[in-house]
Amino acid sequence: MKRADICVAAIADCFRDEADILCNPIGISPIIGGRLAKATFSPDVVMTDAVSVLATNPLPLNDPSAERTIEAYAPYRTIFDIVWSGRRHVMMGATQIDQYGNQNIAAIGDYKKPKAQLLGLRGSPGNLINHRTSYWVPSHSQRSFVSEVDIVSGPGYDRMRTLGKPDNRFHDVHRVVSNLGVFDFETSDNRMRIRSIHPGVEVGEAIENTSFELVIPEDIAQTRVPTEDELRIMDLIDPRGMRYQEVPE
Amino acid sequence: MADKVITEEEFIDELESGMTIGVGGWGSRRKPMSLVRSIIRSGITDLTVVSYGGPEIGLLSTTGQLKKAVYGFVSLDSIPLEPHFRVARQTGAIEAIEFDEGAFYLGLLAASHRVPFYPTRAGLGSDMMAMNPELRTVVSPYPGPDGGEGETLVAIPAFDIDLSIIHMNRADAGGNGQFLGPDLYFDDLFAMAAKRTFMSCEKVIPTQEFLNEGSVHTLKIPRIFVDGVIEAPMGAHFTECPPDYGRDENFQKLYAETAKNQELWDSFNQKYLQANSHEEYLAAVNSGEQNE
DSSP states (O other), X not given: OOXXXXXXXXXXXXXXXXXXXXXXXXXXXXXXXXXXXXXXXXXXXXXXXXXXXXXXXOOOTTOTTSOOOEEEEOOHHHHHHXXXXXXXXXXXXXSXXXXXXXXXXXXXXXSSSOSEEOSOSTTHXXXXXXXXXXXXXXXXXXXXXXXXXXXXXXXXXXXXXXXXXXXXXXXXXXXXXXXXXXXEOOSTTOOOEEEEEOTTOOXXXXXXXXXXXOBOOSSOEEOOOOOXXXXXXXXXXXXXXHHHHHSOO | OOOOBOOHHHHHTTOOTTOXXXXXXXXXXXXXXXXHHHHHHHTOOSEEEEEEESHHHHHHHHTTOEEEEEEEEEOOSSSSSOHHHHHHHHTTOSEEEEOOHHHHHHHHHHXXXXXXXXXXXXXXXXXXXXXXXXXXXXXXXXXXXTSOOSOEEEEEEOOOEEEEEEEEEEEOTTSOEEOOSSOOTTHHHHHHHEEEEEEEEEEEOOGGGHHHHSOGXXXXXXXXXXXXXXXXXXXXXXXXBTTTBOOOHHHHHHHHHTTSOHHHHHHHIIIIXXXXXXXXXXXXXXXXXXXX
């Protein structure tokens, strides 16, 4: 059992109890975790093959020749329609994330002439204002968990408080999973809280590697370990072990 | 049915400096690359490109012809950030108008439908608004579908596109286009949104042969939105154009490397971009492969 396996199970748990939505994780561990959730406890979510169809069977990562049981056609235009319908839970990466869940994947420095151009806004603004969003940060550090993000691609709870009702009513930052733990915003002022710490990680490690003050509950839960069956399914989805490269021991 | 087939040279005659050009495809997928090279060869400048960006934005930035890019993203897919675009942004060489990916679709749709804007929630609360100070919001005159009142929405303005270029798997001489791959992307909207549209294709075929290769659902570009057809086999190279061919990942890597080194760029430019025709380009690509 490795840290990466625990992270993937924690990602899968973000989609627990969900049904009749597009489960849309982006990135290596998120895709493995999302497909694991669908193959086990959340069979009624739908997922894309990362190209243009919804497939019912759990597909191996980055294998364009894998057999697909196609249940619907979902080109990019349909994905946007689903975003706006709200029937979607996306998990994205975050180069920077702050205590209210503001995400930056756009650029470092000033937008006009950035020090480092990153991916850009991509679909973050539309995702956050329309449906549930979770984040995956494989390298938890003071550089990724920052006191203030340089550019807000995906707005967090403070921005939504300013925006007000009814405009903010579909905003829902659900979980942040990192290589150290699982975090949520279930606090009175929606500041990031430790939800669980992964086995083998000290709470202090999460605190030290975060630039802002994490809300710490009285009893800190430990992230669960995956079952034997879940590990077997992870290997089917990720036969080459790409998750171990994303989260080294 | 009027014959709209033209040559690359006739396409070049349609180009002018200062134009806003819409480019179909998505990232490094089914991009009208032979027409992009025609634009490079034409030497026109001060261009604005509107696209789900791929190598056309990187190439036209590095040739110095691009003034402004309007985009939902700029990516080579297997290389997540377009490396020449990265350089152009970090040196401030181009003006950038960046939209949420879905919001970008609405700019095309508004232009296609001749309305000034379409409303969306995308952008509220994010820095998309600060990055685009000209963007405006509107207050809904109706209650929301779920009873919400006085809702504020972002008004995505219709893109003002002079000329669009798209690449299809098949076309007929009259200007009807057919995609045979997994996704049309937004090429029908690029064709509708622009004042004029030029379509390259892998092969020009007789109209009655369209259904030999794909169902009626693949006939998404009606000729009323197309002004010229340019036959260009391998015309999307090095981007993918399935089922005719996949992405030339080796060539894409070669292109990406040229963002790091002026000498590499100069020789790439000389060998591939200065070729006098699409045929010459393909010959250069083939001879490059043989040298490896």
